[in-house]
Amino acid sequence: MDNVQVFGKKSQGHKVQSDYVYRPKKSGLRPEFVNHTVNEYTFIEDYEQSPVIIDYLCFTVKLADLRHCKKDAPYSGIHFPEAPKFSQHHAKTIDDIEAYNRYFREVTMDYLQETLRRFIQYVLGFNYGSPRGKGFQFYEDSFVLTSEYGDDYCGQVGFGGNRDTVHFQITGHGCKHLFANRSCRFLHHWISTVLCCKQLSRIDLAFDDYDGLHTCEAAENVSRLGGFKRSRGFSPKVSNGDEWDWDENGNKIFSREERNFGSRQSLVYWRVYNKKLERNITAEDFSWYRSEVELKKWDTDILLNPVGGFVALNAYAASLFSNTVEPVITKTKSRKCVTCDVLAASYWAKRQYGRLVNSLLELYQGDFEKVVTTLVRDDTVLLYPSMHRKLINALE
Numbered sequence: 001m002d003n004v005q006v007f008g009k010k011s012q013g014h015k016v017q018s019d020y021v022y023r024p025k026k027s028g029l030r031p032e033f034v035n036h037t038v039n040e041y042t043f044i045e046d047y048e049q050s051p052v053i054i055d056y057l058c059f060t061v062k063l064a065d066l067r068h069c070k071k072d073a074p075y076s077g078i079h080f081p082e083a084p085k086f087s088q089h090h091a092k093t094i095d096d097i098e099a100y101n102r103y104f105r106e107v108t109m110d111y112l113q114e115t116l117r118r119f120i121q122y123v124l125g126f127n128y129g130s131p132r133g134k135g136f137q138f139y140e141d142s143f144v145l146t147s148e149y150g151d152d153y154c155g156q157v158g159f160g161g162n163r164d165t166v167h168f169q170i171t172g173h174g175c176k177h178l179f180a181n182r183s184c185r186f187l188h189h190w191i192s193t194v195l196c197c198k199q200l201s202r203i204d205l206a207f208d209d210y211d212g213l214h215t216c217e218a219a220e221n222v223s224r225l226g227g228f229k230r231s232r233g234f235s236p237k238v239s240n241g242d243e244w245d246w247d248e249n250g251n252k253i254f255s256r257e258e259r260n261f262g263s264r265q266s267l268v269y270w271r272v273y274n275k276k277l278e279r280n281i282t283a284e285d286f287s288w289y290r291s292e293v294e295l296k297k298w299d300t301d302i303l304l305n306p307v308g309g310f311v312a313l314n315a316y317a318a319s320l321f322s323n324t325v326e327p328v329i330t331k332t333k334s335r336k337c338v339t340c341d342v343l344a345a346s347y348w349a350k351r352q353y354g355r356l357v358n359s360l361l362e363l364y365q366g367d368f369e370k371v372v373t374t375l376v377r378d379d380t381v382l383l384y385p386s387m388h389r390k391l392i393n394a395l396e
Contacts, residue, residue, distance in 0.1 A: 052306050053306075056203065058203070060162075078122045128144070128145055132144070141160045142159065156169050184304065184306060205310045207320050216258065238260070241256060258271060268294075270294075273290060276289075304328075308325060309330045
């Protein structure tokens with residue numbers, strides 16, 4: 001099977017969910033001429049009036065999955081380029097094969113890059129800059145995301161390497177631009193259903209308090225009662241990030257007021273801080289405290305109901321609302337993904353070093369302990385998280 005057949009086979013492997021509601025087809029108009037439903041604007045208004053906002057968003061998609069955008073074009077009205085078509089070629093020499101494969105990769109990459117540009121411009125509503133020649137998050141290169149007219153910095157995109165994936169990093173300012181004209185459901189449909197991204201690398205949810213009720217001291221008292229504890233595990237550690245100076249009367253003049261619950265390496269990390277001090281607001285009769293949670297490796301379904309997902313995190317999150325909000329439980333990395341990580345590591349270790357291990361077993365006459373002792377390195381330890389061990393033990 002040549003590269004053309006492999007690409008064609010993969011392009012037909014995308015399946016939508018069985019409960020997916022098919023939308024009426026558009027006539028290929030430009031996005032600004034497509035008749036939007038009332039529900040779309042209702043979802044946007046609901047987010048604007050929501051007490052919980054999305055303040056940071058990171059997700060990673062496979063570059064090859066961008067070909068699925070064309071399949072959604074008849075329903076969204078967004079014009080995406082056609083996938084390249086290749087005719088069969090009879091190669092006579094190895095040089096012909098290499099030249100054909102090189103041509104195939106270049107044409108396919110140009111098609112996927114153009115699809116990525118239109119996805120950023122029409123689906124996300126951002127503008128983009130040229131490659132900077134500087135990578136981030138272990139990507140070889142990157143470019144910035146700006147607002148529609150290029151006057152506001154909204155994030156960055158990393159590409160090149162990392163198994164041919166593209167990483168989107170949208171800042172808090174970028175999230176304001178994104179959700180000003182696009183609903184959370186709209187974004188969930190594109191990155192989850194169309195691009196097969198089922199896990200967000202990071203999403204920050206924030207609740208703003210302007211009444212001076214949910215302050216740093218109040219959050220610290222809630223932590224003392226176990227309010228930041230989740231359904232399983234221990235309560236997160238608390239760290240004080242206050243910075244202050246003294247006035248003439250010996251009173252504290254805060255320049256920073258903050259409490260941190262957990263660590264930046266945790267899947268759930270809370271920050272309760274004085275937003276007024278951060279913004280250098282000098283009004284005396286004004287109070288602004290923000291309770292912000294940083295979620296890593298989280299299910300994309302939280303985009304369908306950010307408020308419900310926020311309330312379901314712990315007792316503190318539920319206590320922030322005066323009205324009753326139905327909690328919606330969302331998941332982190334599932335057991336199946338954890339098991340696949342361990343199995344994949346074992347598979348590649350066996351494939352690369354299996355023969356060497358067999359030779360050592362024969363050399364040491366079946367002494368497994370001596371073989372392992374010979375292979376163990378003393379300089380570096382790569383540990384799986386404790387949750388991996390608990391889940392693997394539960395599956396055995």
